[in-house]
Structures are given as C-alpha cells and as structure tokens.
Amino acid sequence: MRAVEPEIVVVDYGAGNLRSVAKALERLGASPRVTSDPRALLRARGVVLPGVGSSGTAMAALEERRLVEPLRELMARGTPFFGVCLGMQLLFQTSEEDPRPCLGILPGRVRRLPGGLKVPHMGWNQVALLRPHPVFQDVPSGSEFYFVHSYYGEPADASLALGTTDYGVTFCSAVARGNLVATQFHPEKSGPTGLRLYENFLRLLVLEEARPLPWR
Amino acid sequence: MLAKRIIPCLDVDAGRVVKGVRFLDHRDAGDPVELAAFYDREGADEVVFYDISASAQGRGIMRDVVARTAEQLFIPLAVGGGLRTVQDMRLMLKAGADKVSINTAAVQNPDLIGQGAAAFGRQCIVLGMDTLRVPGSSPPRWEVRTHTGRGGGRPTGLDAVEWAVRAVELGAGEIVVNSMDADGTQQGYDLDLLRAVSRAVSVPVVASGGAGDLEHLYQAIALGEADAVLAASIFHFRLYSIAQAKEYLAQRGVPVRRVPVPSGDR
Numbered sequence: 001m002r003a004v005e006p007e008i009v010v011v012d013y014g015a016g017n018l019r020s021v022a023k024a025l026e027r028l029g030a031s032p033r034v035t036s037d038p039r040a041l042l043r044a045r046g047v048v049l050p051g052v053g054s055s056g057t058a059m060a061a062l063e064e065r066r067l068v069e070p071l072r073e074l075m076a077r078g079t080p081f082f083g084v085c086l087g088m089q090l091l092f093q094t095s096e097e098d099p100r101p102c103l104g105i106l107p108g109r110v111r112r113l114p115g116g117l118k119v120p121h122m123g124w125n126q127v128a129l130l131r132p133h134p135v136f137q138d139v140p141s142g143s144e145f146y147f148v149h150s151y152y153g154e155p156a157d158a159s160l161a162l163g164t165t166d167y168g169v170t171f172c173s174a175v176a177r178g179n180l181v182a183t184q185f186h187p188e189k190s191g192p193t194g195l196r197l198y199e200n201f202l203r204l205l206v207l208e209e210a211r212p213l214p215w216r
Numbered sequence: 217m218l219a220k221r222i223i224p225c226l227d228v229d230a231g232r233v234v235k236g237v238r239f240l241d242h243r244d245a246g247d248p249v250e251l252a253a254f255y256d257r258e259g260a261d262e263v264v265f266y267d268i269s270a271s272a273q274g275r276g277i278m279r280d281v282v283a284r285t286a287e288q289l290f291i292p293l294a295v296g297g298g299l300r301t302v303q304d305m306r307l308m309l310k311a312g313a314d315k316v317s318i319n320t321a322a323v324q325n326p327d328l329i330g331q332g333a334a335a336f337g338r339q340c341i342v343l344g345m346d347t348l349r350v351p352g353s354s355p356p357r358w359e360v361r362t363h364t365g366r367g368g369g370r371p372t373g374l375d376a377v378e379w380a381v382r383a384v385e386l387g388a389g390e391i392v393v394n395s396m397d398a399d400g401t402q403q404g405y406d407l408d409l410l411r412a413v414s415r416a417v418s419v420p421v422v423a424s425g426g427a428g429d430l431e432h433l434y435q436a437i438a439l440g441e442a443d444a445v446l447a448a449s450i451f452h453f454r455l456y457s458i459a460q461a462k463e464y465l466a467q468r469g470v471p472v473r474r475v476p477v478p479s480g481d482r
Contacts (some may be wrong), residue, residue, distance in 0.1 A: 019312060024290060053337050118443065120339045120389055122420050124219040124261055124473040144219060144473040146292060148339045167218055189292050189314065191256065 051086025286312020402428025
C-alpha cells in the first residue's frame with residue numbers, strides 16, 4: 001500500500017482530447033490531474049502531453065500558460081513523460097506546419113505526410129517495434145493503433161525511434177529516450193491495446209516512485 | 217498498412233436506440249451506451265451515433281448519452297444529427313465525441329465547415345451527405361438532399377461530387393456518403409457514387425446506406441474505393457458480427473484491424 005498516490009498530470013493547454021486521455025488513465029485506476037499549473041507539472045510523478053490541433057497554436061498556448069520551461073525541466077530531470085499525437089510532434093525542434101519553433105527536446109523536425117494519399121491519415125494502422133520498451137511490454141510488434149494526423153515527427157537521431165508505421169512513407173510513429181515516450185497515434189482511442197500502453201506507463205511511475213526524488 | 221474501418225451506426229432518439237436492435241444476451245438493447253460498449257468489445261473500429269431527436273430536449277439528452285459513452289469507450293466516437301452551430305459542435309466534443317458530423321446545416325451554411333475546422337481541427341469535422349441519383353442521368357449524377365428525416369427530403373440543386381470537393385476545400389476531414397436510393401434496401405451500396413466521390417476528394421470516404429451482407433462491405437471497399445464502411449441493420453439484427461465481417465474482408469485481401477483481446481482476458 002502506498003500512502004500517497006503518485007500524481008500524474010495531463011497538461012491542459014486548451015487543446016482537445018484531454019478528457020479522453022484522462023478517462024483512459026482513470027479506467028486504469030489512476031487519478032490524473034488535468035491542469036495548466038506549471039508548479040503541478042514540476043511536482044508530478046508523471047506527465048502526459050496530449051494534443052490535437054496545430055503546432056503553432058499549441059506552442060503559443062504553452063507559452064501563454066508558461067508551460068514551456070517546466071516541460072523542458074521535467075524532461076531534463078527524467079520525470080516519466082508520455083506525449084500523444086501533437087504532444088509527440090511538439091517535442092521536436094521545428095515543424096513544416098508552422099514557422100514557430102517547437103519545444104526542441106528531441107533533435108529532428110516535423111514533416112507533412114506526402115501527397116498522393118488521403119490526408120489526414122485517419123484510422124487504424126500497424127506499428128512495427130524497433131526495440132523493446134517497458135511502455136510496450138506485452139504489446140506485439142505489428143499491433144494496430146488509431147491515428148489521426150497530417151504531420152509526423154522525424155527524429156534526426158535514428159536511435160530515438162521506437163516504432164514505425166507505413167502510410168505512403170515509413171514514418172516514425174513512436175519515440176523513446178530514457179523515461180520519455182511519445183506516440184503519433186492515440187492510445188486512448190486504440191482500444192485494449194492502447195490502454196495497455198498507459199497501464200505500462202503507470203507501472204513505470206510506480207517503479208520510479210521507489211526512487212528518491214532529488215528535488216524534494 | 218492502414219486498415220479499412222468497420223463502423224456500426226446507431227440511430228438515437230431522445231436517448232434510446234431506435235430501429236430494433238436484436239441482442240443475444242440480456243443487456244438493454246435500447247441503451248446506446250451499452251450498445252457502443254458491445255460493439256467496442258466486438259472489434260468495431262469506430263462507433264457513430266446519429267441523433268434523430270426532433271426536440272431541443274432530445275438533443276440535450278444526446279449530450280448526456282455521449283458523455284456516458286465516452287466514459288467507457290476507448291475507440292473513436294462520431295456524433296451527428298441536429299448540429300447547427302460551432303457551439304453545438306463544441307458541446308458534443310466536450311461531452312466526449314471525437315468527431316462531429318454535419319449535413320443539412322453545412323448545406324445551409326457552408327462556412328460552418330470552415331468554422332468548425334478552424335476551431336477544432338479538420339480531423340474533427342465530418343461532412344455527411346444524403347444523395348439521390350438523378351433519374352436518367354448518364355454518366356450518373358447524384359443530388360444532395362437535406363432534411364432527409366422526412367420522406368425524400370428537400371432538393372438542393374447541389375451535385376454530390378462537387379459538394380464533396382467543396383466541403384473538403386472548406387475544411388471537412390472526412391466525407392460520409394449516404395445513398396438514399398440504396399439505404400434500407402440491403403441490396404448493396406451505390407458503388408458508382410462511392411467511387412466518384414472517393415476519386416474526387418483527398419480525405420477519407422465512408423460508405424453508408426445499403427449494406428445487406430458482407431459482400432456489400434467488400435464491394436464498397438474494393439469497387440467503391442471507400443476507406444470505411446458504415447452499417448446499421450446487418451450488425452444490429454445480428455446477421456453478422458463485426459468479427460465475421462473482418463474475417464470476410466481479410467480473406468479477400470482487405471487490410472482490417474484484428475479484433476483485440478481485452479486486457480482483462482489475458
């Protein structure tokens with residue numbers, strides 16, 4: 001029994017699908033806090049950055065809420081972090097969608113899906129896993145997840161890629177570095193397979209909780 | 217490879233599923249929340265609620281239905297019917313819908329498509345289209361109809377393919393193409409219509425209206441070039457399960473999402 005539940009924060013920056021991410025975490029027994037309070041982010045044991053919308057609008061919203069520095073700081077500390085869809089794209093340096101720079105936590109850029117195919121890439125597609133990762137534990141390579149997007153992140157460092165998906169182009173659909181993981185697809189819309197990723201992420205928080213927190 | 221989606225559609229009137237839904241177990245067959253969860257477990261790729269409530273009160277109930285469904289549905293949920301303004305869309309999305317579908321309101325006020333896309337992203341905005349084949353037209357043409365809840369609806373003078381192209385330009389992220397000629401006949405989708413729309417637009421096209429058996433689903437994808445198939449009766453009356461539909465399509469080389477095992481059953 002734990003005296004205090006590890007706090008998990010879903011970052012609220014005015015983008016859509018916050019509630020669906022929170023509901024998925026609640027279904028798994030967590031009590032996520034949906035907030036835009038920078039201090040709550042820095043105190044959190046785990047952070048989820050969801051996202052639907054455009055990168056420029058999202059970065060403006062993060063800046064306006066003074067969330068950019070706290071996000072960089074918590075990722076530098078190694079706080080378990082899960083970026084979803086736009087929340088993955090924002091981790092890179094630049095985006096073809098908007099001249100405004102992104103968070104720049106991962107080297108690389110965000111590109112538009114090539115022409116000739118229907119955009120947005122909408123529906124269930126397979127993710128080929130390139131290496132094992134605790135968040136993908138018990139999730140076979142080739143599992144299907146739900147995608148809705150017109151842009152994708154392209155890491156400059158190929159070793160960041162955790163999974164790839166084919167849609168006209170083979171693009172990076174999941175990245176991981178340390179305790180940071182991010183997916184282009186929506187685990188909260190990907191049925192039992194998607195919920196398993198969040199379940200694994202929550203397990204990671206519990207493991208992390210056993211470690212002392214240097215900033216307290 | 218992107219899977220072709222299979223989407224059961226539920227018509228909801230003041231919080232109850234209309235069109236009889238036959239069920240094999242004891243669950244409440246008229247409760248959209250229960251039914252959505254059932255189809256999720258069966259492997260549906262998405263669920264659509266279509267609100268046919270005539271009253272404002274009925275539409276208020278719909279938001280509650282969507283909110284309760286979203287608590288337990290972890291696949292995409294699209295909601296259509298009676299949405300007339302950006303605020304109507306916002307309330308439905310806030311309740312937990314992932315996409316909103318507009319039809320008559322978009323014909324009356326095409327700017328609504330762009331306003332919705334600007335506010336929520338084009339991936340949220342689905343254009344629903346009810347169409348009737350123009351008698352004697354060759355090559356075939358189809359006219360968009362509105363207010364189709366009553367009889368044959370009202371003519372608009374809009375050509376279905378041209379309207380689809382314009383809606384995408386305005387910001388629609390997906391087009392649901394319903395053939396009123398085929399709807400309810402169970403004789404198959406209007407494949408010419410599907411193909412014409414699918415080839416004309418750069419966004420996903422969902423086939424609606426006419427599915428009577430699994431071959432019809434296959435034809436909509438293989439011949440109609442649809443990205444997804446929407447069906448009501450064949451699933452509601454348990455003629456086929458979602459799993460059977462996927463198996464049928466997979467055997468014919470159509471990429472489908474395999475039905476996952478819920479995490480409790482490991």
